[in-house]
Amino acid sequence: MPTPFRATDLPAWADPSVPASSLDPQGASRRTFLRLGMAGGLALASGAHAGTAAASGRPGDPRLAWLVGDHHVHTRYSHDAKYDFDQLAKKGAELGLDWMVFTEHSNHGHRDKGAAAEHAEIMAARARNPRQLIFQGLEWYIPAAEHGTVFAAPGRHEVELLREFERRWDAKLNGWDADLPENEQRAVEALRWLAARRTSGYVDDVLVLANHPSRLGIDSPHEIRAWRDAARGVLIGMEGAPGAQGDADPAWVAYRGSTGAQRGEYNNAPRPDSYSGYPIEAYRTFGGFDWMTATVGGMWDAMLAEGTLFSITSNSDNHRTIWDTWRDGDMPPGQNFDSLGWKPSPVDTGTPQPGSDFWPGEFSRTHVGVTRHGYLDVMDGLRRGRVWVDHGHLVDGLDVRLVGGRGGRGNGTTLGGRLTVERGTSIELMIKVRSAHRRNPHGVLPRLAHLDVIRGTVTGPSTNRDSWRAPETRVVEQVDTSRRHGTYNLRIPLGRITESCYIRLRGSDGNRHGTGFLGASIDPAGPLQHADNDGDPWSDTWLYTNPIYIDVR
Numbered sequence: 001m002p003t004p005f006r007a008t009d010l011p012a013w014a015d016p017s018v019p020a021s022s023l024d025p026q027g028a029s030r031r032t033f034l035r036l037g038m039a040g041g042l043a044l045a046s047g048a049h050a051g052t053a054a055a056s057g058r059p060g061d062p063r064l065a066w067l068v069g070d071h072h073v074h075t076r077y078s079h080d081a082k083y084d085f086d087q088l089a090k091k092g093a094e095l096g097l098d099w100m101v102f103t104e105h106s107n108h109g110h111r112d113k114g115a116a117a118e119h120a121e122i123m124a125a126r127a128r129n130p131r132q133l134i135f136q137g138l139e140w141y142i143p144a145a146e147h148g149t150v151f152a153a154p155g156r157h158e159v160e161l162l163r164e165f166e167r168r169w170d171a172k173l174n175g176w177d178a179d180l181p182e183n184e185q186r187a188v189e190a191l192r193w194l195a196a197r198r199t200s201g202y203v204d205d206v207l208v209l210a211n212h213p214s215r216l217g218i219d220s221p222h223e224i225r226a227w228r229d230a231a232r233g234v235l236i237g238m239e240g241a242p243g244a245q246g247d248a249d250p251a252w253v254a255y256r257g258s259t260g261a262q263r264g265e266y267n268n269a270p271r272p273d274s275y276s277g278y279p280i281e282a283y284r285t286f287g288g289f290d291w292m293t294a295t296v297g298g299m300w301d302a303m304l305a306e307g308t309l310f311s312i313t314s315n316s317d318n319h320r321t322i323w324d325t326w327r328d329g330d331m332p333p334g335q336n337f338d339s340l341g342w343k344p345s346p347v348d349t350g351t352p353q354p355g356s357d358f359w360p361g362e363f364s365r366t367h368v369g370v371t372r373h374g375y376l377d378v379m380d381g382l383r384r385g386r387v388w389v390d391h392g393h394l395v396d397g398l399d400v401r402l403v404g405g406r407g408g409r410g411n412g413t414t415l416g417g418r419l420t421v422e423r424g425t426s427i428e429l430m431i432k433v434r435s436a437h438r439r440n441p442h443g444v445l446p447r448l449a450h451l452d453v454i455r456g457t458v459t460g461p462s463t464n465r466d467s468w469r470a471p472e473t474r475v476v477e478q479v480d481t482s483r484r485h486g487t488y489n490l491r492i493p494l495g496r497i498t499e500s501c502y503i504r505l506r507g508s509d510g511n512r513h514g515t516g517f518l519g520a521s522i523d524p525a526g527p528l529q530h531a532d533n534d535g536d537p538w539s540d541t542w543l544y545t546n547p548i549y550i551d552v553r
Contacts, residue, residue, distance in 0.1 A: 009130050010373055011098045014065060025438035026096055026396060033397035033434040034065050036487055060411035064369035064386060066397065067378060069099035070360040071137070071149050072211060072243060072315035076343040077118045078105045078139075081319040082328045084345050085125040088318065088360055089132055095361030095441065096393075099133035099368075099378050101151045106141050106170040111163060113341025119159040126154075133375050138162045139211065140169070142227075143176040143190070144183035144273075146219050147211040148235070150194070153204040153375050161194075161203050169193065179273035184223055188230040195231030205379045209313060210238035214282045214291045215266055217274030221299060222465035228303070228310060236383055237310050240293035240300070240544055241391065242266065242285065243317020245363050247356035248535030252322045255352065263288045263535040265356055277466055281517060287508065287527025287542045288391055288535075289314075292468070296454055296516050296523040301470035304502055304547050307458040309416055311382065311546050314364040314389035320355030321362075327353050362441045363537060365390055367398070369414065385416020385546045392509070392541035394446045397434030397487075400505060402427055402494075402548050418549040424496045427550060429453065429503060431490040433481065442538040448484075449510025452525070453477040453492060458500040458549070474522040475506075482510065502547040512540045 012018045013027035013034075020028055073088055074081035085102065092100050104110055104118060115138075122136045136158055137151030150165060152158045166173065169190035176183045194206050210227065213219040227235040242264035246252055253261050260267050264285045270276070278291075286294035293300045293312050303310040329344030337343060358364065369386030370377040381387070388398050401412030402419045404427035412430060413419040421427065436446040456473030479490060494503070508527070516523025527542055 011067070011131050014373070026393070026436075029396040029434060029437035033487065036432070060401070060403070061414040061417050062371050063411060064371060064399070064414065065373070066367045066369055067098040067373070067381075068096055068361065068365050068367055069101075069378065070097060070315045070364065070366060071101040071103070071151065071209060071313060072139070072239070072317045073100055073102050073360050074104060074139070074317070074319045075102055075118075076329065076345065077110060077114045077341070078319070079107050079109070079337045080105065082326060082343065082346045083318070085121050086128065089125050089129045089134060091362070092360040093129065093132060095359060097132065097361035099135070100360055101135040101137040101149060103137040103139040103149050103151070105139050106166050106172050107338065108173065109338035109341040111166045111173060115159055115163045115166065117341060133378055135375065136162065138166055140165070140208070141172040141177070142210070143169070143171040143186040144179050144218075145187060145223055146213060146216060149209045149211055150206070152206045153379060155204050157202050161197055161206065165190070165194065179218065184226065187223070188226050191227060191230040191234050195234045198234070205376055206234065207379055207382060208235040210235065211317070212242040212264065212290065213238045214278070215242065215264070216268055217270055217278050217283060220275035220466060221277070221302070221468050224299075224303070225465050228308065233383055237312055238292070239290065239315060240312030240389055241289040241314040241364060243315055243364065244356040245288055245391070245537045246322035246358050248530065248533055249322060250534055250536055253533045256354065259533065261533045261535070263530065263537060264290070267532070275466075277468065281529065284529045286517070286529055287512065287540050288537055289527060289542060289544070291517070293544065294527050295518060296475055296526060297470045297473040297518045299468040301456050301473040302462065302468050304504075305456050305459050305470040305473060306461050307500070307549070309385045309547070309549075311385045311387050311416070312389060312544060313366040313387065314391065315366060316358050316360045316362070316364050318357045318360055320353065321357050321359050322355045323352050324355060325349050325351055325353060363391055365393070386414060388415060388543060388545040390541070390543035392442070392444070392446055392538055393436055393440040394507070394509065394541045394543050395433055395448050396436055397432070398543070398545070399432040400545055400548065401430045402503065402550065403430055404428055413548055415546045415548060418551050420551045420553060421497060423498055423552050427494045427497050429492040429494055431492070431505070432487065433484070433490070434487045435485045440538070444538060446541065447482065447509060448507050448543075449480070449482045451479045451481055451490070451505055451507040453479070454504045454506060456502050458502060475524065478525065481507070497550050497552055500550060500552045502549045504547040505545040506542065508542040509540070
């Protein structure tokens with residue numbers, strides 16, 4: 001059951017005991033959006049709840065509160081990162097994060113010593129930051145593939161699960177990096193192992209997401225499908241946008257004198273173990289988003305067109321923040337990372353240090369819809385696909401519903417859900433937007449210029465497990481929102497539905513767009529690559545939602 005929380009554990013913006021006058025403009029805006037979203041005058045929060053479904057008996061999905069988070073954050077317990085837990089938790093809170101997952105790299109030192117010591121610090125960070133939901137996780141080196149976030153619900157066995165998983169199934173520790181069928185099968189077995197621990201009650205819940213999937217081209221389509229199918233509800237999706245979004249910021253590039261910089265550190269080329277069916281463009285981001293997500297009719301849509309939900313997220317992957325002045329702490333004489341299992345706390349130099357990342361919540365955000373406030377509730381929202389993501393704090397709030405059919409309007413079906421209708425039923429897309437109400441951390445007041453409606457036909461499981469195309473997916477409408485502000489509603493008729501399909505949304509600040517990767521007939525105004533060393537993230541911001549399915553019977 002969801003973990004109950006006292007009202008004082010709620011995020012400040014959702015806690016009715018916190019005066020609205022004490023909130024920053026974004027917090028006040030989020031509170032307003034929550035109030036507007038709760039039907040029937042439902043109270044903002046009470047006792048154990050940040051928000052529940054309306055009690056009016058209206059059909060459809062519940063009204064949701066949207067918690068902002070990041071499932072890919074590193075500390076000095078990773079060999080290539082440097083910050084303390086409290087530094088990251090404090091920064092995240094300042095920037096509006098409600099939940100975060102610390103995901104340390106697998107390493108001999110981490111496995112032997114670091115994970116247990118890290119857990120003690122996580123427990124202390126939870127106590128010092130009661131309004132934040134702080135998960136302990138792991139960045140898994142997936143056998144024969146890239147990395148993935150693994151995290152469990154807090155509980156008696158959370159750290160034991162992570163340590164045992166790291167020991168048994170990590171490619172780096174076990175020498176399973178090679179692109180071999182037996183290693184691909186080990187990744188599947190690892191996910192089944194996690195599923196068994198969840199089923200047995202050893203942990204209350206566990207989730208996995210694939211990280212930066214196109215960076216090296218080594219996550220082939222058939223591997224991603226195999227992970228999804230290995231244990232449904234365990235590996236639930238992938239990063240739609242990688243971290244390291246500051247790598248190609250022109251001012252930062254000029255300061256450090258770097259070359260070949262790309263958003264996301266996606267500056268690679270095919271390797272011998274890369275999947276040969278990916279085009280060279282897959283090794284770059286488009287508007288900061290991974291090629292698999294940014295390409296309408298591409299890999300993400302190929303997964304969705306099979307009729308099974310596969311979510312996306314957007315995270316900081318924080319290791320070293322651009323323009324930050326802290327350096328690694330000094331190792332004691334005769335010690336190294338593996339012997340200690342961690343690095344000492346960082347030291348402030350007063351001079352900017354190398355880095356490519358933003359702070360958690362500074363630029364990339366994953367919004368998860370919940371009806372209660374708690375660890376299990378965030379995990380449940382992620383699994384249900386109640387997710388939308390944005391860059392640069394593009395909007396303060398977003399709620400998307402499909403309505404139609406016998407149920408009438410009701411609350412409608414929201415992101416990640418399925419609306420079942422008779423053939424020929426008329427469907428409408430209902431969107432509520434709350435525009436940005438404060439300048440983002442770069443000092444810019446974001447403006448959403450447009451929302452794109454993307455529609456794809458559900459064609460069933462692909463007979464070609466290495467296909468990355470969804471030929472029947474395309475942008476079907478673009479809505480101009482450039483003159484809209486405050487809270488506004490959009491009503492978009494989708495017509496009579498004659499075949500099973502899905503709908504998802506995409507939007508941007510309108511600064512950079514052009515013909516999509518698969519052509520103008522599919523995507524006339526999609527995100528673009530940027531030139532080396534010239535990828536200002538703050539002037540090219542996008543949002544994406546998970547899909548809503550329409551099942552025709």
